Amino acid sequence: MRIETGLKLGFKDVMIRPKRSTLSSRSQVTLDRNFTFLHSKYKWNGIPIMAANMDTVGTFEMAKELAKHKIFTAIHKHYSLQEWKEFMESISDEMTDYFSVSTGTGSADSEKLAIIMKEHPQIKFICIDVANGYSEHFVNFVKKARKLYPTKVIMAGNVVTGEMVEELLLAGADIIKVGIGPGSVCTTRVKTGVGYPQLSAIIECADAAHGLGGQIVSDGGCKIPGDIAKAFGGGADFVMLGGMLAGHTESGGKTIEINGEKYKQFYGMSSETAMNKHVGGVADYRASEGKTVEVRYRGAVENTVQDFLGSLRSTCTYVGASKLKELTKRTTFIRVQEQHNEVFSK
Numbered sequence: 104m105r106i107e108t109g110l111k112l113g114f115k116d117v118m119i120r121p122k123r124s125t126l127s128s129r130s131q132v133t134l135d136r137n138f139t140f141l142h143s144k145y146k147w148n149g150i151p152i153m154a155a156n157m158d159t160v161g162t163f164e165m166a167k168e169l170a171k172h173k174i175f176t177a178i179h180k181h182y183s184l185q186e187w188k189e190f191m192e193s194i195s196d197e198m199t200d201y202f203s204v205s206t207g208t209g210s211a212d213s214e215k216l217a218i219i220m221k222e223h224p225q226i227k228f229i230c231i232d233v234a235n236g237y238s239e240h241f242v243n244f245v246k247k248a249r250k251l252y253p254t255k256v257i258m259a260g261n262v263v264t265g266e267m268v269e270e271l272l273l274a275g276a277d278i279i280k281v282g283i284g285p286g287s288v289c290t291t292r293v294k295t296g297v298g299y300p301q302l303s304a305i306i307e308c309a310d311a312a313h314g315l316g317g318q319i320v321s322d323g324g325c326k327i328p329g330d331i332a333k334a335f336g337g338g339a340d341f342v343m344l345g346g347m348l349a350g351h352t353e354s355g356g357k358t359i360e361i362n363g364e365k366y367k368q369f370y371g372m373s374s375e376t377a378m379n380k381h382v383g384g385v386a387d388y389r390a391s392e393g394k395t396v397e398v399r400y401r402g403a404v405e406n407t408v409q410d411f412l413g414s415l416r417s418t419c420t421y422v423g424a425s426k427l428k429e430l431t432k433r434t435t436f437i438r439v440q441e442q443h444n445e446v447f448s449k
């Protein structure tokens with residue numbers, strides 16, 4: 104046993120200090136970023152926010168809506184081949200910059216991925232997603248995927264430490280998914296005791312990735328728009344959202360009525376609900392590591408998107424960043440003991 108005593112921080116432990124600025128309006132702020140990815144060499148432009156590959160968030164409907172804002176959707180892995188065919192027939196070529204197909208590392212997953220990629224060669228992004236990105240099997244899967252799909256942008260995770268970010272980048276991934284346990288419907292920390300405070304994970308993993316020319320996506324733990332700004336401020340190239348995009352018309356999942364109010368079901372991809380739905384129940388050697396919750400129905404996602412993009416522009420204005428790219432350089436975090444005033448919160 105060993106104890107690491109260095110300070111590790113989450114979003115709630117810091118605020119961003121305002122700085123003198125020459126910007127006079129939020130409208131002067133550009134949130135677009137341009138990236139050339141490490142292995143695929145693909146050049147991308149867009150707003151680097153991603154909808155999570157959960158079947159109550161990362162749906163085809165969500166992708167179509169978010170792409171209008173150049174925002175990315177990691178499509179969940181449970182659509183059938185026929186559903187993929189219909190989706191691909193319904194979209195334009197430009198939209199292929201704003202979604203990924205997702206896969207696990209099982210043999211059924213990789214066979215399905217191979218068929219999807221063969222039938223739809225215009226797909227540009229692949230998200231290889233496992234709860235625990237520390238296994239040798241996972242690294243080998245990423246290596247194989249790089250050989251099979253040399254020109255595709257490969258996103259892989261999840262991990263939370265620099266040495267594993269480096270290993271996955273060297274194995275062939277372009278973007279590393281960072282986050283273990285911070286998710287809104289995740290119970291990994293409760294069930295296993297494993298995790299890493301998300302802001303420190305971002306800072307350390309971004310440093311490792313940028314040293315090799317790769318990118319990271321901060322995955323999980325954003326509760327309010329200010330957390331998205333903190334993630335970018337800490338060095339995240341992309342920020343992935345689950346709970347903040349749940350409960351909308353485009354989010355998928357059941358709509359439920361409770362006392363005359365509309366709610367939408369939202370659940371973790373390792374929850375009992377998800378396992379019952381997709382793999383016929385929780386296998387007897389494992390425990391569910393996700394929650395099932397009802398989120399109040401929030402209407403069209405468009406309004407939420409306007410809100411968090413406006414908030415992010417405002418952060419940039421406060422610190423004098425005219426481009427999202429400059430936000431990390433302009434960020435000084437201060438450690439705090441309090442966050443927002445909750446007098447009028449429910």
Ligand code: 5GP
Nearest residue numbers: 155286287289323324345346371372373393
């Ligand atoms: P959120 O934005 O809701 O805080 O976090 C979303 C992220 O939580 C997802 O992108 C994924 O990494 C993670 N996640 C989703 N479902 C589960 C689950 O059932 N268990 C765990 N441990 N994490 C999950």
